[in-house]
Amino acid sequence: MSALAMNLTASAYLVSAVLFIMGLRGLSGPDTARQGNVYAIIGMVIAIVTTILSPEITSYSWIIGAMLVGGVIGLVIANRIAMTDMPQLVAAFHSLVGMAAVLVAAGAFLNASAFGITDAAGNIFAASRVEMALGAAIGAITFSGSVIAFLKLQGVMSGAPVILPLRHMVNLALGLAIFGLIGAFALSDGAASGGGHLLWYIIAASFIIGFLLIIPIGGADMPVVISMLNSYSGWAAAGIGFTLQNNALIVTGALVGSSGAILSYIMCKGMNRSFISVIAGGFGGETAGPAGDGGEERPVKRGSAEDAAFIMKNAGSVIIVPGYGMAVAQAQHALREMVDVLKSHGVSVKYAIHPVAGRMPGHMNVLLAEANVPYDEVFELDDINNEFATCDVAYVIGANDVTNPAAKNDPTSPIYGMPILDVEKAKTVLFIKRSLASGYAGIGNELFFADNTMMLLSDAKKMTEGIVKALG
Numbered sequence: 001m002s003a004l005a006m007n008l009t010a011s012a013y014l015v016s017a018v019l020f021i022m023g024l025r026g027l028s029g030p031d032t033a034r035q036g037n038v039y040a041i042i043g044m045v046i047a048i049v050t051t052i053l054s055p056e057i058t059s060y061s062w063i064i065g066a067m068l069v070g071g072v073i074g075l076v077i078a079n080r081i082a083m084t085d086m087p088q089l090v091a092a093f094h095s096l097v098g099m100a101a102v103l104v105a106a107g108a109f110l111n112a113s114a115f116g117i118t119d120a121a122g123n124i125f126a127a128s129r130v131e132m133a134l135g136a137a138i139g140a141i142t143f144s145g146s147v148i149a150f151l152k153l154q155g156v157m158s159g160a161p162v163i164l165p166l167r168h169m170v171n172l173a174l175g176l177a178i179f180g181l182i183g184a185f186a187l188s189d190g191a192a193s194g195g196g197h198l199l200w201y202i203i204a205a206s207f208i209i210g211f212l213l214i215i216p217i218g219g220a221d222m223p224v225v226i227s228m229l230n231s232y233s234g235w236a237a238a239g240i241g242f243t244l245q246n247n248a249l250i251v252t253g254a255l256v257g258s259s260g261a262i263l264s265y266i267m268c269k270g271m272n273r274s275f276i277s278v279i280a281g282g283f284g285g286e287t288a289g290p291a292g293d294g295g296e297e298r299p300v301k302r303g304s305a306e307d308a309a310f311i312m313k314n315a316g317s318v319i320i321v322p323g324y325g326m327a328v329a330q331a332q333h334a335l336r337e338m339v340d341v342l343k344s345h346g347v348s349v350k351y352a353i354h355p356v357a358g359r360m361p362g363h364m365n366v367l368l369a370e371a372n373v374p375y376d377e378v379f380e381l382d383d384i385n386n387e388f389a390t391c392d393v394a395y396v397i398g399a400n401d402v403t404n405p406a407a408k409n410d411p412t413s414p415i416y417g418m419p420i421l422d423v424e425k426a427k428t429v430l431f432i433k434r435s436l437a438s439g440y441a442g443i444g445n446e447l448f449f450a451d452n453t454m455m456l457l458s459d460a461k462k463m464t465e466g467i468v469k470a471l472g
Helices: 003-026 033-052 061-080 083-110 126-154 167-187 198-214 219-244 247-271 275-280 305-313 324-329 332-344 363-370 381-390 460-471
Strands: 317-322 348-353 378-380 393-397 428-433 453-457
Touching: 003 033, 003 247, 033 247, 083 126, 083 198, 083 219, 083 324, 083 363, 126 167, 126 198, 126 219, 167 198, 219 247, 247 275, 305 393, 305 428, 305 453, 305 460, 317 332, 317 363, 317 381, 324 332, 324 363, 324 460, 332 348, 332 363, 332 460, 348 363, 348 381, 378 381, 428 460
Parallel strands: 317 348, 317 393, 348 378, 393 428, 428 453
Antiparallel strands: none
């Protein structure tokens, strides 16, 4: 490649990297998210075009074929996927990034001379062997872990933790073995006859530990798992970027990896959980039993759509707390319609979002944005929590664990210490839920039985539509 071509390529990759940074910056707020997506798309187009136009590429048949297949699949998914399925879709995409890293590492190893990572004797450079092994290991962990996360989120596999005997010892042994194999591979000459076979052992062990790391993690920790796997996929891409000597891939991978790590920290803080405790797994899974002591159903105050409409129509202020139940029922549009009617009656309405509501970070924000809910009406936990004590009605639509008072009142509860939305302080709590069963964390909610709580046991969309009709 000529000096001019190298400079133009480096400049184009720099522009794309800057656009990726601007895209991430835009995604930090709902009002700038759309613009952030545009920046990221432009940056990706520049990076792809720059790579395709590289003089090093001599055949375009495989590239064009892969782009057509991937483009068609992406277009079909984009048109058909429901917003409720976004968490598992993200997990599936993470798995593809991880497998791509594994395949690129394998390809670079099998055809190292074409990648320019060999010395005069044909041996792979030691630094390239380390980069290749790390990228392949992280990619394999990302792939198998993301597949398990997808199966749990899709409901194919139970969201409850799968606790294997001696799992910590097994994981520790596998982790040490992977590091040992990477070290041995780095010290070898990289040839099949001189330790090159170790790369396949690294990949196999990494696939296994990725599987073992995620199966004991319960549903309550899924938001952290999603952001954690996002971080893993970034670091896998960065590692392979070094192998390919591709600056754009290195920068992009580092951005995704670091932002995912920061987001994981934020999620852990929002749940009062340490990252290590999440990786260790142990709690959070679906249960079918009713909430309450001893698994026996206790009496609750039940209401109808007409009851809820009367209470809210005569309220001065209402705070809406959306959760995964809203997502499952696709009730966000009906909710927006209900809010518009309440506003026409002079009721002040706000939305309260918990950091880990739903199955992935920002899940509720995306759903509300789909229903064109104004950004200035949506508030994070820290910004609105003190307003519940003065509001007339807290309208909880499908949120369970993030409103559970056990996080404050029960030191024996697994979620004790987790910051929650203080909905129980409202004068009246209208709680929409299909049944009295516990939430995804598998923990009963005493809020169901509080004196100021009225349970609206129904599908969230049907109940909200009924309230709209009653308000009319």
